[in-house]
Amino acid sequence: MSTSRRQFLKMIGASAVIGLGGISAFEILQPGQFEASQLSKNPEALVGKRWGMVIDMKKLDNETMQKCIDACHRIHNVPNIDNPKEEIKWIWPETFEHAFPGMESKYMSEEIEHMQFLVLCNQCDNPPCVRVCPTKATFKRADGIVMMDMHRCIGCRFCMAACPFGARSFNWRNPRPFIKEENREYPTRMKGVVEKCTLCYERLAKGLKPACVEESNGALIFGDLDDPNSEIRKVLREHYTIRRKSELGTEPSIYYII
Amino acid sequence: MYNGGKIIIGLLIFVGLVITPFLFSGEKATAKPDPKVNTPEILKLPESERKCIESKEYMRSEHMKLLNQWRDWVVRDANALYTSTTGKQYKMSLQNTCMKCHSNKKDFCDQCHNYTAVKPYCWDCHIEPKEES
Numbered sequence: 001m002s003t004s005r006r007q008f009l010k011m012i013g014a015s016a017v018i019g020l021g022g023i024s025a026f027e028i029l030q031p032g033q034f035e036a037s038q039l040s041k042n043p044e045a046l047v048g049k050r051w052g053m054v055i056d057m058k059k060l061d062n063e064t065m066q067k068c069i070d071a072c073h074r075i076h077n078v079p080n081i082d083n084p085k086e087e088i089k090w091i092w093p094e095t096f097e098h099a100f101p102g103m104e105s106k107y108m109s110e111e112i113e114h115m116q117f118l119v120l121c122n123q124c125d126n127p128p129c130v131r132v133c134p135t136k137a138t139f140k141r142a143d144g145i146v147m148m149d150m151h152r153c154i155g156c157r158f159c160m161a162a163c164p165f166g167a168r169s170f171n172w173r174n175p176r177p178f179i180k181e182e183n184r185e186y187p188t189r190m191k192g193v194v195e196k197c198t199l200c201y202e203r204l205a206k207g208l209k210p211a212c213v214e215e216s217n218g219a220l221i222f223g224d225l226d227d228p229n230s231e232i233r234k235v236l237r238e239h240y241t242i243r244r245k246s247e248l249g250t251e252p253s254i255y256y257i258i
Numbered sequence: 259m260y261n262g263g264k265i266i267i268g269l270l271i272f273v274g275l276v277i278t279p280f281l282f283s284g285e286k287a288t289a290k291p292d293p294k295v296n297t298p299e300i301l302k303l304p305e306s307e308r309k310c311i312e313s314k315e316y317m318r319s320e321h322m323k324l325l326n327q328w329r330d331w332v333v334r335d336a337n338a339l340y341t342s343t344t345g346k347q348y349k350m351s352l353q354n355t356c357m358k359c360h361s362n363k364k365d366f367c368d369q370c371h372n373y374t375a376v377k378p379y380c381w382d383c384h385i386e387p388k389e390e391s
Contacts, residue, residue: 039341
């Protein structure tokens with residue numbers, strides 16, 4: 001009996017239906033495994049559609065900046081390695097010409113030229129690091145946080161090459177000996193993974209603002225950029241702000257008031 | 259049989275070599291694991307509350323799958339709470355939930371993992387509880 005094209009297509013359709021049935025049968029045979037209804041968000045968690053930050057350099061002095069940096073590095077077990085080739089940083093000070101290349105001018109105000117700018121991962125809307133990550137260890141969450149899944153990072157460092165802000169650090173060695181005091185509620189990292197600021201996702205889940213924002217005495221404003229009534233949007237409406245390397249089109253979510 | 263004596267001696271040596279590992283494996287390697295659940299944190303709980311998030315049998319055979327799921331749910335899907343089959347809610351965290359009760363990694367985790375020669379790399383990053391001795 002020869003098979004006509006029509007019969008063949010019917011057969012394919014039928015086997016697809018049976019195949020789908022097979023999948024659900026497989027799930028029935030493994031009852032009580034993991035169900036989506038078993039998990040939920042913390043009701044206290046902060047929710048937003050596009051988290052962002054405004055850094056008000058008029059209010060941020062060097063001392064507060066250091067406090068922000070220390071708080072972040074302390075709670076996230078960021079090691080303190082002196083060698084600049086191996087150092088790990090999530091949030092750090094940077095000069096104007098390094099933070100905003102192309103914006104400097106010959107006769108710029110000396111105050112701004114010598115100012116230390118607080119820089120961190122820009123939590124880009126269009127993050128190049130996510131695009132290049134072969135294992136999807138770096139990914140963008142629905143709320144705009146560019147996250148690292150340390151379990152999946154293979155240390156290829158494509159993301160470091162892709163990030164135009166140098167916001168990522170590679171662990172060349174086991175970081176544990178370089179952590180003065182471990183925060184026992186947060187993991188460390190291991191040799192061979194890349195790490196960066198994750199906008200304190202673990203604090204947002206508890207309903208707390210990022211650690212640097214909390215330490216900054218109001219110089220750092222954190223909020224939902226997607227909500228026109230939020231505090232951060234009010235600040236953005238009232239002030240002229242700049243972003244780092246906006247010409248590259250990565251759409252950073254960190255704004256600076258100068 | 260030609261060279262019967264030599265063959266038999268050879269066979270004996272061969273059998274001896276083959277069974278040496280079994281003869282010399284100390285009691286340690288064959289001692290059955292006996293994970294302890296008598297940490298101060300667990301003993302503090304009232305008798306009726308001394309239960310893991312799921313049944314003992316389930317945890318014994320499936321804890322690795324559960325932990326694997328937890329890490330994806332927390333890190334990738336931003337969910338923080340796990341509702342167990344008894345309806346109780348737990349924060350999904352190895353360091354802050356599991357190990358808070360099971361603060362005896364050596365007597366709890368390592369017992370079985372050593373026995374079955376499983377080396378999970380959880381502790382490369384997650385900080386294990388502080389233990390005496």
